[in-house]
Amino acid sequence: MANVCNGCADALAMEKALDEVIARYKGTKGPLIPVLHEAQAIYGYLPFEVQLKIAEGLDLPLADVYGVVSFYTGFTTKPKGKYRVSVCMGTACYVKGAEAILDKFTTSLGINVGDCTEDGKFSLDACRCVGACGLAPVVMINDDVYGNMTPDKVEDVLKKYEDVQEGI
Amino acid sequence: MIKTVEQLNALREKMQQEMALRRGCADGCTEMGGRMQILVCGVAGCQSSGSMGVYNELKRCIIENKLEDEIRLISTGCMGLCALGPLMVVYPGRVMYTKVQPEDVAEIFQSHVLEGKPVERLFAEDNDGSKIADALGHHSFYTKQLKIALKNCGTIDPYSIDEYIGVDGYQALAKVLKEMDPEDVIDTMKDSNLRGRGGAGFPTGMKWAFAASQPKKQKYVCCNADEGDPGAFMDRSVLEGDPHSVIEAMAIAGYAIGSNQGYVYVRAEYPVAVKTLTAAIEKAREYGLLGENILGTGFSFDLEVRLGAGAFVCGEETALMTSIEGHRGEPKPRPPFPAVKGLFDEPTILNNVETYATIPRIILNGADWFNSIGTEKSKGTKVFAVGGKIARTGLVEVPMGTTLREIVYDMCGGIPGGKDFKAAQTGGPSGGCIPAEALDTPIDYDNLIALGSMMGSGGLIVMDEDTCMVDLARFFLDFTVDESCGKCSPCRIGTKRMYEILTRITEGKGEMYDIEKLEILARNIKNSALCGLGQTAPNPILSALRYFKDEYIAHVVDKKCPAGVCKSIMKYKIDPDLCRRCSICKKHCPVEAITGDKKNGFVINQDVCIKCGQCQAKCPFNAILHRDRKGV
Numbered sequence: 001m002a003n004v005c006n007g008c009a010d011a012l013a014m015e016k017a018l019d020e021v022i023a024r025y026k027g028t029k030g031p032l033i034p035v036l037h038e039a040q041a042i043y044g045y046l047p048f049e050v051q052l053k054i055a056e057g058l059d060l061p062l063a064d065v066y067g068v069v070s071f072y073t074g075f076t077t078k079p080k081g082k083y084r085v086s087v088c089m090g091t092a093c094y095v096k097g098a099e100a101i102l103d104k105f106t107t108s109l110g111i112n113v114g115d116c117t118e119d120g121k122f123s124l125d126a127c128r129c130v131g132a133c134g135l136a137p138v139v140m141i142n143d144d145v146y147g148n149m150t151p152d153k154v155e156d157v158l159k160k161y162e163d164v165q166e167g168i
Numbered sequence: 169m170i171k172t173v174e175q176l177n178a179l180r181e182k183m184q185q186e187m188a189l190r191r192g193c194a195d196g197c198t199e200m201g202g203r204m205q206i207l208v209c210g211v212a213g214c215q216s217s218g219s220m221g222v223y224n225e226l227k228r229c230i231i232e233n234k235l236e237d238e239i240r241l242i243s244t245g246c247m248g249l250c251a252l253g254p255l256m257v258v259y260p261g262r263v264m265y266t267k268v269q270p271e272d273v274a275e276i277f278q279s280h281v282l283e284g285k286p287v288e289r290l291f292a293e294d295n296d297g298s299k300i301a302d303a304l305g306h307h308s309f310y311t312k313q314l315k316i317a318l319k320n321c322g323t324i325d326p327y328s329i330d331e332y333i334g335v336d337g338y339q340a341l342a343k344v345l346k347e348m349d350p351e352d353v354i355d356t357m358k359d360s361n362l363r364g365r366g367g368a369g370f371p372t373g374m375k376w377a378f379a380a381s382q383p384k385k386q387k388y389v390c391c392n393a394d395e396g397d398p399g400a401f402m403d404r405s406v407l408e409g410d411p412h413s414v415i416e417a418m419a420i421a422g423y424a425i426g427s428n429q430g431y432v433y434v435r436a437e438y439p440v441a442v443k444t445l446t447a448a449i450e451k452a453r454e455y456g457l458l459g460e461n462i463l464g465t466g467f468s469f470d471l472e473v474r475l476g477a478g479a480f481v482c483g484e485e486t487a488l489m490t491s492i493e494g495h496r497g498e499p500k501p502r503p504p505f506p507a508v509k510g511l512f513d514e515p516t517i518l519n520n521v522e523t524y525a526t527i528p529r530i531i532l533n534g535a536d537w538f539n540s541i542g543t544e545k546s547k548g549t550k551v552f553a554v555g556g557k558i559a560r561t562g563l564v565e566v567p568m569g570t571t572l573r574e575i576v577y578d579m580c581g582g583i584p585g586g587k588d589f590k591a592a593q594t595g596g597p598s599g600g601c602i603p604a605e606a607l608d609t610p611i612d613y614d615n616l617i618a619l620g621s622m623m624g625s626g627g628l629i630v631m632d633e634d635t636c637m638v639d640l641a642r643f644f645l646d647f648t649v650d651e652s653c654g655k656c657s658p659c660r661i662g663t664k665r666m667y668e669i670l671t672r673i674t675e676g677k678g679e680m681y682d683i684e685k686l687e688i689l690a691r692n693i694k695n696s697a698l699c700g701l702g703q704t705a706p707n708p709i710l711s712a713l714r715y716f717k718d719e720y721i722a723h724v725v726d727k728k729c730p731a732g733v734c735k736s737i738m739k740y741k742i743d744p745d746l747c748r749r750c751s752i753c754k755k756h757c758p759v760e761a762i763t764g765d766k767k768n769g770f771v772i773n774q775d776v777c778i779k780c781g782q783c784q785a786k787c788p789f790n791a792i793l794h795r796d797r798k799g800v
Contacts, residue, residue: 134250
């Protein structure tokens with residue numbers, strides 16, 4: 001694709017991947033949620049255009065697709081940061097001070113819960129129990145789990161990601 | 169491919185030889201399993217605290233010393249004692265090491281593996297301070313446990329179907345297919361008195377019998393692995409540590425009710441569980457233990473994994489099925505019950521992970537054996553995920569009828585920091601709290617209901633004097649408001665109103681009639697909501713009002729939070745008798761609310777203070793107190 005810029009090549013590749021997913025699930029029983037999961041894995045979120053494509057591909061009303069996307073907290077219509085910070089708000093974490101940790105993240109990152117930093121590097125969410133209650137309070141950054149967190153550790157944890165040199 | 173029971177038994181015998189060390193056979197009894205087997209917990213808590221590093225370091229040591237033929241290294245599921253992770257166990261001798269860091273591995277390897285001298289400093293410490301080598305056998309965290317659902321968790325490699333077969337895996341399925349009619353299976357389940365471990369405690373055998381009696385061709389078997397209760401991680405541990413037990417039980421259920429297709433609905437928040445389960449299903453298919461004509465009996469059964477997408481209500485059975493169908497996970501009115509009209513409008517049974525994990529043992533050991541464990545109306549064992557303000561957080565499986573005191577104090581080492589036990593919360597957002605007065609009540613389904621809580625799926629959160637019961641009720645209501653699907657108005661509107669009242673109270677703006685209004689609302693919602701989520705949403709409030717009404721009154725009348733949690737009404741003060749005038753608090757205050765000097769002492773300006781708690785955390789003399797604390 002000599003005449004296509006990198007961004008467009010990515011977009012085309014993602015679209016192709018989505019087409020494959022839709023084709024794979026079409027005709028199976030209850031395909032919508034698995035397709036949305038895979039679409040979100042491809043795009044990182046579920047913008048309107050992707051929902052429209054899925055609705056057309058699976059022969060479903062767009063309202064049904066949007067209804068499902070907006071119902072489940074696992075689906076997002078907003079892009080997330082490169083590093084997704086999730087502060088667990090399960091009961092075990094809550095009684096051990098998760099709220100103070102979440103507060104610290106909002107001030108350290110300068111964003112509200114649910115938002116993403118302007119450079120797209122970090123997004124912050126309060127999440128449901130991640131099931132690592134033995135280590136409460138727990139914070140997840142992408143797939144890394146940080147247990148026994150305290151507000152004091154927040155800056156150090158964030159530094160680990162800020163130090164990462166942007167690769168090519 | 170295993171086509172006959174004989175082939176299954178042959179593989180079992182071979183694996184029994186290989187795993188003999190782990191069954192307590194001293195070294196030398198078999199050559200097949202090597203001279204030593206080292207198990208490292210590779211999931212959940214231990215993984216988060218760095219067990220992969222330990223595993224890799226052990227692997228490196230083994231390769232470096234060219235001991236690959238002599239020493240087996242196995243990554244297992246949860247061993248239970250999460251607080252002391254990463255955990256590893258060395259056989260023979262079943263020596264458990266706790267809090268193992270990669271830098272400890274060289275010492276363990278040199279001393280224990282090469283020279284045969286276990287490293288005592290890494291043994292688990294018991295309540296009396298003694299160090300215990302064989303913790304699994306003799307530590308008080310384990311001695312009162314009886315493992316049925318968790319039998320294989322932490323003792324086998326969850327990715328090896330061979331190891332599962334070596335510990336009698338798929339024998340129950342073979343027995344059912346070869347020796348029992350579907351009716352016999354259902355009778356055994358009925359006789360066992362097994363009740364659903366997901367929380368409500370409905371008799372499993374009865375559920376199966378309803379579905380079996382439906383004259384439909386297509387039926388479904390579903391597994392609820394949408395473990396949404398915050399603070400509960402039992403199902404996660406079973407799926408990550410012993411996925412085949414769930415697969416086997418679902419196939420047994422399929423045979424009993426006449427179904428050839430099952431679905432496991434797993435939370436997407438549990439990526440490791442999804443990966444382990446998916447790998448296990450593929451392996452079972454490869455071995456012919458799922459799919460067409462299982463063990464040459466003509467019975468066919470297959471499984472599919474469906475991911476949740478973050479909706480607590482999908483733990484409700486009708487909502488779960490609606491979600492598998494690809495819709496918004498909204499519950500439906502019952503009847504018709506799912507056993508009559510469930511998934512894709514066909515007869516469906518739904519059981520939870522722990523329930524399934526118990527079933528193969530019941531089939532193999534019989535209903536009488538299961539009935540010999542537990543209390544009169546609750547048979548068998550229950551797994552609890554113990555968390556919160558407790559010394560040893562972790563996963564325990566105890567016979568029904570064990571008391572809370574045994575779990576909290578004997579097994580889990582009590583409350584850290586010398587604080588007092590205030591209450592334990594079971595049943596998550598649908599449950600309630602159990603106060604200190606009830607520490608000696610035997611835990612079973614009916615006693616917990618009588619106490620105003622419920623079994624729930626098994627989350628058990630311990631709270632000490634620093635937990636505010638009004639704030640905790642508000643926390644749970646915040647959760648239910650967020651998770652209410654919005655279909656019925658008692659839940660959609662009612663929980664929101666209750667949340668608003670609780671918020672008012674925690675901000676010191678509540679009036680006495682608010683408490684009365686809360687109680688009326690709670691009862692109305694309980695009686696009128698469509699599904700279990702709404703009907704049980706008021707429980708945290710009702711149970712807190714039952715046992716801790718004085719705390720509500722303190723918030724409303726005195727405008728004080730006795731636990732010092734509710735920021736709007738709590739105040740910090742410096743105790744002049746304890747203060748040594750070191751000025752550390754002043755330095756750490758982010759808003760300069762602390763004034764004074766080393767000569768005259770320090771005071772907190774309440775108008776400026778943002779109650780961040782920094783001063784209290786940094787004070788070396790514990791001189792900064794909550795004004796509202798008893799005696800302050």
